[in-house]
């Protein structure tokens with residue numbers, strides 16, 4: 001299995017990739033540390049798959065470089081990069097059994113049949129599908145197929161493991177348990193992993209660090225806590241988190257006392273930091289409850305204040321019976337400020 005002795009860090013510098021007229025990556029700078037699990041998030045079309053494919057050697061960059069450790073691999077062919085990629089579709093061979101699917105890449109590299117089967121069985125055991133070696137893909141559940149695809153990637157002892165939405169086909173409960181297993185597997189085998197996902201909870205739960213990609217550019221890199229707690233731009237503030245940050249233009253009719261957004265800029269507050277209380281007679285922080293969504297442990301309370309929408313997140317039971325008008329309580333220390341270009345102010 002991959003371990004830190006063989007894993008490489010990855011460094012992308014000024015990487016540009018175009019698909020014909022469409023520029024998918026516009027100068028990406030990104031360092032993935034050796035042994036790190038980095039999760040790439042971003043909206044559809046941001047360039048996430050293109051970034052993974054460029055690391056794998058499946059794209060031909062028009063500018064910039066890719067390094068694995070100290071070695072530049074920008075023009076190195078995919079087969080010589082020692083990367084393994086798990087695709088959304090898993091891309092298993094339907095006519096081969098699990099053992100042969102996992103061993104396929106080894107056989108293609110000239111590893112003898114008995115040795116390839118032994119290594120395949122060992123990799124299958126690591127990801128928890130050692131009992132499925134004789135089955136065909138059609139006889140496996142979605143979660144089992146995902147394990148086989150992972151085993152097939154790991155058996156090649158990649159220097160870098162690339163995961164392109166590997167859990168998107170699983171149902172929500174299975175995703176939660178598989179993501180915990182994936183994290184445990186990463187911690188056990190080490191290795192450098194770049195994981196792409198659309199799932200915010202998966203990204204936050206799995207990542208050592210998050211990289212937020214928008215329109216072909218990395219806009220922020222940091223731990224999930226850093227990115228959620230101090231988004232670098234208004235885009236990141238809206239994009240990262242189970243709920244988008246509430247953002248208001250600087251000239252919105254209401255803002256918490258003491259908050260001074262820059263001209264043309266915005267102020268923002270997370271739904272978790274909006275407190276609700278029964279409406280007081282002379283309170284200027286009055287909002288109208290539009291809709292309450294019960295989410296189990298939490299409530300999402302949709303409001304309007306001074307014509308602007310706002311969502312508050314409150315533990316179930318704490319705001320029962322709140323309808324009509326309520327008073328907002330926002331601690332100025334929980335307010336984020338963004339300038340007219342959307343950049344965070346300290």
Ligand SMILES: Nc1ncnc2c1ncn2[C@@H]1O[C@H](COP(=O)(O)OP(=O)(O)OP(=O)(O)O)[C@@H](O)[C@H]1O
Pocket residue numbers: 019020022023024042043044045046047048049050051
């Ligand atoms: N083979 C291709 N030919 C032309 N344009 C492409 C090709 N592949 C990707 N693109 C374009 O490049 C941009 C980035 O695509 P990419 O698949 O990397 O985005 P993504 O962030 O992975 O999106 P998604 O989350 O929807 O999978 C998009 O505008 C897409 O339409």
